[in-house]
Amino acid sequence: MTAPLSVGVVGCGNVALNFHVPAYLALPGDYTLVGLADPSPDRLAAGARIAGLDDSHLHTDAAELIARADVDVIDVCTPQHLHRDLVVAAARAGKHIMCEKPLAATPSDAAAMVAAAAAAGVRLAVMHNYLFFPEVVALRGLIDDGELGTVRTVTVDMLGVVDSPGAGGSVWRHDPAQSGGGVLVDMLHGVYLAEHLLGEQATAVSAFVDSVIDGDRVEGIALCRLEAGRRVALVNIAWGVGQGGIAVEGTGGRAVVRYRGDGTPPWAPFESLTVTTPSGGTRTVDLAGGQELAQLIADAVRDTVADLAAAVRTGRAPAADGAVGLHTLEETVAAYASAALRATVDLPLTGALHDRGVGALAYLDVAPQSLVAQRALFGPANSAAANSAV
Ligand SMILES: NC(=O)c1ccc[n+]([C@@H]2O[C@H](COP(=O)([O-])OP(=O)(O)OC[C@H]3O[C@@H](n4cnc5c(N)ncnc54)[C@H](O)[C@@H]3O)[C@@H](O)[C@H]2O)c1
Numbered sequence: 001m002t003a004p005l006s007v008g009v010v011g012c013g014n015v016a017l018n019f020h021v022p023a024y025l026a027l028p029g030d031y032t033l034v035g036l037a038d039p040s041p042d043r044l045a046a047g048a049r050i051a052g053l054d055d056s057h058l059h060t061d062a063a064e065l066i067a068r069a070d071v072d073v074i075d076v077c078t079p080q081h082l083h084r085d086l087v088v089a090a091a092r093a094g095k096h097i098m099c100e101k102p103l104a105a106t107p108s109d110a111a112a113m114v115a116a117a118a119a120a121g122v123r124l125a126v127m128h129n130y131l132f133f134p135e136v137v138a139l140r141g142l143i144d145d146g147e148l149g150t151v152r153t154v155t156v157d158m159l160g161v162v163d164s165p166g167a168g169g170s171v172w173r174h175d176p177a178q179s180g181g182g183v184l185v186d187m188l189h190g191v192y193l194a195e196h197l198l199g200e201q202a203t204a205v206s207a208f209v210d211s212v213i214d215g216d217r218v219e220g221i222a223l224c225r226l227e228a229g230r231r232v233a234l235v236n237i238a239w240g241v242g243q244g245g246i247a248v249e250g251t252g253g254r255a256v257v258r259y260r261g262d263g264t265p266p267w268a269p270f271e272s273l274t275v276t277t278p279s280g281g282t283r284t285v286d287l288a289g290g291q292e293l294a295q296l297i298a299d300a301v302r303d304t305v306a307d308l309a310a311a312v313r314t315g316r317a318p319a320a321d322g323a324v325g326l327h328t329l330e331e332t333v334a335a336y337a338s339a340a341l342r343a344t345v346d347l348p349l350t351g352a353l354h355d356r357g358v359g360a361l362a363y364l365d366v367a368p369q370s371l372v373a374q375r376a377l378f379g380p381a382n383s384a385a386a387n388s389a390v
Contacts, residue, residue, distance in 0.1 A: 008035035008065040011078035012047035023302040030309035037062040066090050081178045084109035091116035096123040103325030105180035106357035114322035125308040125318035126325035129300035130189040135257050135270045149252025154197045154233040156190045159242025160264035176378045181358050182218025185332045187237045192328045194233035202226035206344040207335035210371045224335045253277040266293045333357045340372035
């Protein structure tokens with residue numbers, strides 16, 4: 001029996017206070033929550049109430065929390081453009097790290113974080129929490145058992161995503177410099193899920209993207225194709241009321257996951273997982289109906305932080321490590337570049353796309369007939385209308 005890891009949480013916004021803090025409190029054998037950091041005194045006070053910590057454990061400057069000798073793990077829950085400096089500082093201080101997704105706003109930032117963790121010999125885990133949804137675990141199990149034969153196609157539909165611009169009136173999710181993109185990068189859960197089920201990393205990406213709000217600087221719809229040799233995934237993500245679901249097709253059959261009303265997870269709970277063989281026989285996998293959003297995410301975040309504790313104890317890699325986080329982010333940037341250039345983009349990214357992420361599109365030869373050009377996506381704020389539209 002090893003002692004619990006001491007964890008400090010940086011950023012006391014929506015995801016931290018609703019999910020990360022409760023997850024650590026629910027795992028006393030794995031973790032002791034010893035500190036919180038946020039520049040906003042109101043957010044810190046809200047966090048202190050939930051965590052049951054007194055003022056001596058609260059920090060308006062994250063550097064103080066990271067420097068504390070009694071902290072083993074730093075959990076970074078700020079918007080993604082702030083992840084790099086916090087994660088690099090935590091790694092240099094010898095802390096293991098849990099970092100919210102997307103790993104960063106640019107691939108070069110993500111690569112710096114991966115390198116810092118490797119140099120320090122610490123674990124860097126990314127909160128790819130949808131990997132722990134029960135239907136995803138069941139689906140991966142079917143594939144591993146060979147029930148679907150060789151996987152050829154995966155389709156992930158999340159066309160009914162609810163838009164949450166940011167905490168306290170902030171709209172950082174609609175500012176490409178802070179977010180690194182729109183609905184696709186925010187819901188890149190669909191990208192890593194597709195690849196997890198495909199069983200191979202994509203080496204080429206093509207996509208259609210458009211905004212769904214006039215004047216918005218980020219996309220609200222992204223229809224993407226991820227190619228991995230002869231396997232391919234279609235990942236369709238949008239803010240709106242479109243359909244959700246997952247389908248995996250292999251040489252030995254297909255599996256289909258449906259959510260309530262054909263809606264998008266996690267807003268629509270899991271409803272059924274069916275397997276159909278080439279002869280047409282269909283069976284329904286015995287899996288309990290899904291949880292509503294709050295409990296589903298709470299459970300998945302708890303399982304992801306528990307996985308990091310096990311990874312630290314055993315020396316194995318976490319379910320999603322920094323390299324996976326970097327690759328997943330690169331797929332989203334490649335999708336944006338593909339839509340802008342009207343071409344298939346190879347991975348790993350190089351040059352400006354690697355260095356600046358979606359910000360590189362301001363410097364590349366964007367096709368004038370692309371919607372990225374016509375809808376002025378991913379550029380700097382250029383009008384009051386762009387800001388007020390969200
Ligand atoms: N895995 C998931 O299911 C999931 C769900 C929601 C959000 N997220 C991710 O979590 C991150 C945060 O999202 P959110 O919805 O909680 O955002 P939010 O806007 O609700 O909260 C962000 C918080 O970070 C704080 N902050 C800003 N700068 C800081 C700094 N330098 N040091 C410490 N704190 C700082 C803000 O004051 C705010 O309290 C994002 O990367 C987002 O993509 C993941």
